[in-house]
Amino acid sequence: MNRNYKPLTKAEEDIMQILWRLEKAFVKDIVDEMPDPKPHYNTVSTIIKILAEKGFVDSESFGKANRYYPLVGKDEYSKKTMTQFVRKYFEGSYSNMFSFFAKEKDVSISELEDILKQLKKEDK
Numbered sequence: 001m002n003r004n005y006k007p008l009t010k011a012e013e014d015i016m017q018i019l020w021r022l023e024k025a026f027v028k029d030i031v032d033e034m035p036d037p038k039p040h041y042n043t044v045s046t047i048i049k050i051l052a053e054k055g056f057v058d059s060e061s062f063g064k065a066n067r068y069y070p071l072v073g074k075d076e077y078s079k080k081t082m083t084q085f086v087r088k089y090f091e092g093s094y095s096n097m098f099s100f101f102a103k104e105k106d107v108s109i110s111e112l113e114d115i116l117k118q119l120k121k122e123d124k
Contacts, residue, residue: 006054007084008077015047016056020074026067 008016018033019025027045031038048068051057059066090096098115101107 007081008051008054008056011047012051012054012056015044015051016070016072016074016077019057019068019070024067024069026065030068 014034015030018030022029022033025033027041027048030048031041031044034044048057052059052068056070056072057068058071059068086092086094086097090100098107098112102112
């Protein structure tokens with residue numbers, strides 16, 4: 001992954017989650033998908049403009065309205081975010097991360113075994 005982009009705020013991530021699901025959407029569509037109490041149209045519009053400045057979304061014009069679509073895929077963003085998270089909190093070690101969650105009892109033995117099976121399957 002060669003993209004260098006600024007991290008997203010919680011509000012920006014929430015909107016990106018909707019755009020990843022819808023693939024293309026007008027601001028009204030995004031507002032409609034948001035939980036109650038729904039943010040104001042102008043608030044969502046401003047966040048979309050920030051996402052465009054950060055290189056996460058682009059738009060196509062339909063008269064005076066713009067339809068937005070993601071430029072960064074969900075998998076790409078997830079991978080980069082997880083890599084940064086592991087680097088920041090677990091010294092870059094996934095082993096340290098799994099150990100932490102195992103010690104905290106947040107991950108069961110069967111979940112760890114499932115993770116190992118998936119890793120072994122992808123390693124082939």
